[in-house]
Amino acid sequence: MAYQIENNDGILIFTIDRQDKRNAVNDEVMEGLKEAITYIKDHQDVRFLVVTGSGEKAFCSGGDLSEFHLLHTEDEAFSMLSKMGHILYDLATLRVPTIALVNGAAVGGGCEIATACDFRLVASDVQCGFIQGTLSITSGWGGGTYLFERGLRHDHALKMLIDAKSYDANLLYEIGWATDLFEGSKEQALEKFIANMRGIHPSVHQAYKEIQLRKWKEKNMYERVMEEIRLCAKLWESDAHNEAVQRFLNKSK
Numbered sequence: 290m291a292y293q294i295e296n297n298d299g300i301l302i303f304t305i306d307r308q309d310k311r312n313a314v315n316d317e318v319m320e321g322l323k324e325a326i327t328y329i330k331d332h333q334d335v336r337f338l339v340v341t342g343s344g345e346k347a348f349c350s351g352g353d354l355s356e357f358h359l360l361h362t363e364d365e366a367f368s369m370l371s372k373m374g375h376i377l378y379d380l381a382t383l384r385v386p387t388i389a390l391v392n393g394a395a396v397g398g399g400c401e402i403a404t405a406c407d408f409r410l411v412a413s414d415v416q417c418g419f420i421q422g423t424l425s426i427t428s429g430w431g432g433g434t435y436l437f438e439r440g441l442r443h444d445h446a447l448k449m450l451i452d453a454k455s456y457d458a459n460l461l462y463e464i465g466w467a468t469d470l471f472e473g474s475k476e477q478a479l480e481k482f483i484a485n486m487r488g489i490h491p492s493v494h495q496a497y498k499e500i501q502l503r504k505w506k507e508k509n510m511y512e513r514v515m516e517e518i519r520l521c522a523k524l525w526e527s528d529a530h531n532e533a534v535q536r537f538l539n540k541s542k
């Protein structure tokens with residue numbers, strides 16, 4: 290199984306479990322994330338969604354390039370990108386607070402998943418980045434749009450996207466991408482982070498999320514996310530992208 294879903298006393302934990310691929314997202318992971326979101330919609334007792342990766346090396350390394358490099362045309366790319374884009378939009382607009390428990394590297398689409406969450410708890414020794422530019426594409430799951438909404442200074446957000454490199458945890462905290470840094474056990478870090486929130490009635494959490502989501506509706510978030518995905522799909526079919534992916538896939542051979 291490429292993922293685990295665990296309801297731990299109202300905290301739904303979704304863990305990507307593909308350590309050999311640094312927790313890259315394939316179709317199975319997408320379906321799993323969809324299942325977790327549907328579960329939350331159907332179960333009022335769930336109060337938080339936590340997304341994390343198994344092991345210590347990676348939170349998520351983005352889309353699985355060994356599978357997705359088989360998609361060549363703009364339309365083929367759009368089909369995959371928009372599938373995950375819809376799932377992330379559903380995650381970002383959930384009624385419960387969402388937490389990315391960033392246990393290891395979060396790069397490419399992995400950084401987008403973390404950015405789609407309300408909070409990012411980041412292990413102090415990891416690196417994360419919107420490295421898509423090194424593959425001659427842009428963020429293809431809507432992560433750029435979420436980044437611009439996360440309250441980072443505009444120049445910091447834009448630089449993070451166009452630098453296309455991984456930042457260390459201290460810098461991520463400094464620019465406001467990381468909500469908090471932790472050392473040691475991720476479970477303990479999570480417990481500490483939600484300790485106060487747990488004592489607050491869930492209707493209060495939901496009310497604040499509704500306020501945020503109303504603002505997003507007014508700002509046409511859905512349309513902006515879909516436009517971002519369309520832009521990435523266009524770049525996907527370029528020779529520059531294909532060559533960059535081939536270089537990545539050949540590097541360990």
Ligand SMILES: CC[C@@H](C(=O)O)C(=O)SCCNC(=O)CCNC(=O)[C@H](O)C(C)(C)COP(=O)(O)OP(=O)(O)OC[C@H]1O[C@@H](n2cnc3c(N)ncnc32)[C@H](O)[C@@H]1OP(=O)(O)O
Nearest residue numbers: 309310311313350351352353354355397398428429430541
């Ligand atoms: C498709 C959507 C698009 C988006 O919208 O953003 C994307 O996500 S594009 C994909 C962006 N991701 C990448 O470019 C992957 C970058 N990966 C890395 O930089 C590194 O792997 C890492 C995450 C920093 C971890 O580094 P390290 O611990 O040194 O591991 P290795 O690099 O040696 O990798 C181990 C193993 O895993 C395979 N791997 C890693 N990432 C992916 C991936 N995204 N897809 C497929 N496979 C991946 C890597 O090839 C190695 O395999 P083996 O050589 O067979 O062991």
